[in-house]
Amino acid sequence: MRKAIRAFHVPMSAVLTSVAALLLLSCSKQPEADNGTLKVAFGKDNTAFVSLDPFQVWWIEHRIVLRNVAESLTDQDPATGAIIPWLAKSWEISPDGLEYTFTLRDDVTFSNGSKFDASAVKTAFDADKALVEKLPTVFGATYLSGYDHADILDDHRIRLVLARPNGGFLQATSTTNLAILAPESYARSPEERSRGAIIGTGPFTLERYTPEVGLTLVKRKGYGWPSRVVKNPGEAKVERIEVSYIAEDTVRNGKFLQGSVDIIWPRAPFPDADLNLLKQGGATIESRSLPGPSLNLFPNTRNGRTLSDPVVRQAVQKAIDRPSYARTVYNPDFPVVEGPFDKTTPYFRSQKAKLVYDPAGAERLLDGAGWKKGTDGFRSKDGKRLVLRINSQTDTPGNVLLQDQLRKVGIDVQIVVLVPGEYAAAIKAGKYDLTGSYMTRGDPVILQTILDPRYSRGSALATNAFTPDLLKKAQHLFDAGLITSDPAKRAEAYGALQDLLIDQSIAFPVYERIWQAALSKNVKGFAWTAEGFASFNDLEIKR
Amino acid sequence: MTILAPISTGSADRQALFLGSAALDLTAIAGAGRPSSGWTLAGRVRDALNPLLRRPGFAIALSFLLLVLVAALAPGLLTGVAPYATSPADKLLSPSAAHWFGTDELGRDLYSRMVHGSALSVKAALLAVGIALVSGLSLGVLSGFIGGRVDAVVMRFVDVLLALPGLLLALAIVTAIGFGTIPVAIAVGIGIVPGFARTTRAEVLRVKTLPYVEAARLGGASWTRTLLRHVLPNSWGPVAVLATLDIGAAIIATAGLSFLGFGAAPPAAEWGTLISNGRNFLMTAPWLSLVPGLFVMLVVFSLNHVARTLDEGR
């Protein structure tokens, strides 16, 4: 008996020791409190494509971070959308729109000490071009569209030559996507850059990036060349910025209210319940609508699907109650979407009058087109039920509200939730009636990457959105906006395009893509960039 | 979830541990050494239930489960409110006389959504356990009754299933066959097959050696007849208890998958989807997650209670 008891103790104590050892292992260093450290929490990290390479990354949270590490030839004024000097002091564009000559600042260095000059710019553009040739679908490709080669005129003058006009090119030079990294970064492979081998000229340097966990930015000593929209001309005011990725909303909010993070910045705007809670906790809310398309649903008008009928499309447009959507899903002060673009997009033209909620009008249209309401409240015509399938990757309250709004006029919306792989396949196969898509860029040319089959990387969505005759009209307007850099002509072309998209119900705007960050009362000096990112150079923290 | 298998059934017989399986056969530990109860499928349920119903705990649990069953079969009896009708003006109301469980972020009545969600949740749980029961029972009978090579092959297969982490297996299966209640139920069901196979096998092995079964065989009854008339009915007891327990386990597993985003197609919602959707409001409208969470807890607890009481009553 005693023997048995002792035998029991041997493995048990072994288990205890090994677990204790494990615990000690996990007891690594505790982060110490530092007044110069600002803590930012985003939502979930991008697990689909792990990359911090400015040219490859579309993930907007990464672009915020990159904006503060890598800089661009030009900047965009968040107030006016105008392109202003940054690393380039000035520039000229040839009348044919094919040659851009930049005069560069001569006082700029990369964080590894190497000089920022014409040859570094050429290295950057050529490396980006090489990557496009290797990987035609890389995200930055549309920004670089048309770029052929660079001529170094002298140490600080460079001419970028395009093979075909690109009306969005000047704006592209202001984006993170065409940020200039040090030649050392381009000597590395694109994969190494993706994992964080990023050396820029910005006010911060990237110290570490652990995918899905977080990253750390450290202040760059001796920095002093921001564009004129940044108030602080010198070094950043905080020493370090710790970014973490927290998937659960309640956990992120809780940490903020507890004071363990200073800024929370989720992808979706705060619902009003959260907003009130955060404001009670002393938070300042910063909001800006993201330039580029608003959140639109795009129809599938091909292969005789229901939405090939313009009358049904129009009825759907009228049946969407946008003010109620903004109020219910987000909050009472949330702006109501006014067109296929967000209001911060250059050449935005409001379509407000055409996007009025008019359920009676929708019912009249459907009745007139022969869709009769049955006893269950849903419409059908010739034995075919009025069903619209929305493909989605997540179950959102917004989609459910939309579903219920359309139900009221007798349209049966079916929300099909799919994993990423199936989602892509279903769009490709045309198995949908409505699907959402968006991109963020401070120039309307970005819509071409969604809706113009010649440029879009998702061509099934682009092709299906238009009936063939409408596609021709739209492409004509896209081209008109692209071949010129004359603001008046571009405004005219893109204005007409926005009219077309709404008049023909090719885009169903649902909500304005507002981006919101909550700042604790210790944080001062938050400033938006034109593309809805932030410049951390003005940020201050007072504890 | 398979780990729940042994709980219901008794003390350890260590020798049974080594009946040739890579993973340990807890159900075998549990099953053997218990006096045979002579439990038959149809006959004695009523007799067995009568004394049990006098226990207040059992009676309460059973009536609660019956109520849930009513909700699943005829939700209209318990609520007249439409579960999917949004009402933006009434969003996030706390529980009151008008909305017993409050309203959600789109102003839908949570009580009505719970009642209507019962149909999906109960269906999913029953389907999962049904699948596990049928395939587990067949595997177990095959294995225990035929023995030899067949036994070895089947039990290795069961070991493989047991070694695969349940939720990962379910995730992979759901991704393979799609989202929604039924795929989730199938995935969960496959995950609990090993428990049934092992329990059944252990029972069949035990019953096979009972004197009257041998007598039946010697008396000239065919194997099929012996199996159907003697072995199966007598192996049924622990399997039934396990099935009751696993309905609860299936509800929990389904809720977990809903949390990861694999639930029913919106706007329909199982209990798990409701708990999971409500979690974003834990600070601002806690009832949205607490009420369905507590409800699921009560359902599963009642199932466990019923199963254990049945087990102890044998």
Added chain:
Amino acid sequence: MKQYLLSRIGQALLVLWGAYTITYFILYLLPGDPLTIMLTASGVEVDSLSPAQLAQARAAYGLDKGVLEQYFSLLANFLHGDFGQSLVRGEAVSTLIAARLPSTLSLAGLAVLLSVVIGVGFAYVASLVRWRPLRTVLNRLPSLGFSVPGFWIGLLFIQLFAFTLGWLPSTGDEGFESLILPAVTLAIPSSAVYAQILIRSFGDVWKEPYMVTALAKGLTRGQAQARHGFRNAALPVLTLVGLQVGNTVSGAVLVETVFSRTGIGQLAQESVLRQDIPVVLAIVALSAAAFVVVNLIVDLLYPALDPRITHRPKVT
């Protein structure tokens, strides 16, 4: 003994191979095409590519071979310890797993420890209680432990202990403190199982005649139960710990999501969704291996715990 060991190791390898094969074919039969998913993941839709570009990409990812050919080449690499490259993350699978293993191991280690301590402790106390109503309540309490969805309990814990009381950090991978809430969450269902089975085990002990002797010799009830009850309980607990390995991986998927921990569970979930086949395969193989090894060890420990058990050649 040696023969027994060899046959057990053989069985273990067989189970591993089975687990690997089943997982591979489930993943391979998924509806989406891995190439489509990977290209979509990098912001691309496949139909915008020409067939030549597609073929190039397919070859680059090693997806141009047939199902069986891919299976065997992957299996062969596996046997050489090469788990391949993650399709989505562009890193070696072994690097990815190695980076995340410590987090999950410490979580699982603490969870197993806690579940044994809580489960055994609870059962011990519950079995000593003689007042019938309280005893009945205590006997039933463990089933509450596995009647609640783990992710939900985790979220409630965060609200209560992290945000309302401020005792513990809510998320993260840093330090022992951040480990406590997730480990307790993960331990609850298992400890409930231990408690439930041990209450019964202790109850059985009290029916044994030698307990009367023990009490007659002057031991208190607590001492008698400790001495004889624990001995009886050791086997089922050990057995359950072995089985717990599989549940811990499942639990980790949910718990790591709730507590924003970047461990193996979270990696597994993400990888299944992205159809990152090499990563999922490696994780499944790893957890199956852990399961098999732990159970083999448990099995070999039995004779040490109970001299009546020997590993004789099988007699079935």
